[in-house]
Amino acid sequence: MITRFLTDVRVTFNPFSPRSKPARLFLSLIPPNARLDGMLIDSKMLPRSSKEPASLTVKFKDGKEMHMDLDKMRITDVMAEVDRHSRQLARKEELSGN
Known part of the structure; x- marks a missing residue:
């Protein structure tokens, strides 16, 4: 999962509910040094x-905010949504020469 372009992650979940598995897995995929790099x-x-x-809100460096209802999504769906926008930002960054 591409986390380089994430600035803010907000997760609400019940740790005892089986429907909260995507939220727990998403938190485990965030690198340990993410807070040091400025991610909230x-x-x-x-x-x-x-x-x-369970719910997840992700904010990107370009200001886009994604709200996801994790009750209806699997972790692969969540990762695909986040990676899709992150790849777009990476492409823009590459084309601008930064």
Whole structure:
């Protein structure tokens, strides 16, 4: 997963719910030094009895914000969405000569 272009990650999930697996896996895919590189990571764990669905919000360097309802998505779908926009940003950066 391309995390170089991410600036802000917000995750809300119930760690005991099987439907929160994509949220947990997404957090595990973020490199350990991401916060040192300037990425803001905000994770909110819900109580065991909560019925609120897992959600993920990702903000990119170009200002685009993606809101994903993880209740209906698998981790491969989430990674594909994030990588699609990251590849577009990488292509723009490469073409501009930076």
